[in-house]
Amino acid sequence: PQEEMDGPPFAVLDTEVRYGSYAWGLVDKILSNPGLWQRYRALGLRRTRWSMDDGDRHQERALKKQHYRNREFVREVFHGVATNNIGFQDSNGAYGHGIYPLLSRANHSCSPNAIWAPGDITVQEVTLIASRAISPGESVTWTYASFPWFQSADIEARNTCLLHQHQFICRCDRCEAEIPQELKPLPIPPKYFDDALQRGGGFDSVLYTLL
8 A cells, every 4th residue: 555654843742741731732842943933834734723721721821921922823823733733652652742744734534545554653753554546636535533433433423523522524525425414505513513412411421322
């Protein structure tokens, strides 16, 4: 199978994080080094408006003060990092997260044409391996969700997971084909899956029934 290796220009081990979560740890690392900030900005990654809780706002204020940046600047970096970070495992078995020039750009699909795999763990490398023939001009996609039940789940369970783990609703070909009849006239609203989550007793309950 075809493989595409990718290494992060910046990464942080989960054990090194000083500010709340690994996403904030990456924000701190990027803002601490002007060269890393320039490399991050040059990637031009898309970002989702990530929801923030009180803990996130506390970290935002701390980094704003430490790095002499305004709130909007710090928040934009956080949104980009939270959207695009990829997990890895290093040669000592420690887990971490980084921003990858290639893999962070690859879109999710519930019927992907590639799979994620570890690469050279000594340099925090990850690999995308083609799971089927990919036509010229076709987007390379992989599944962001790591749960073993994800591929066999229905559209409601998959998108409930994606909404609450990655904060987006999937519009891949598989999801478009499985849209419930009552939603076909409209874009898939996140509220539908929020309501589904409430009917199921919360995300932990949904996971419990699927595992």
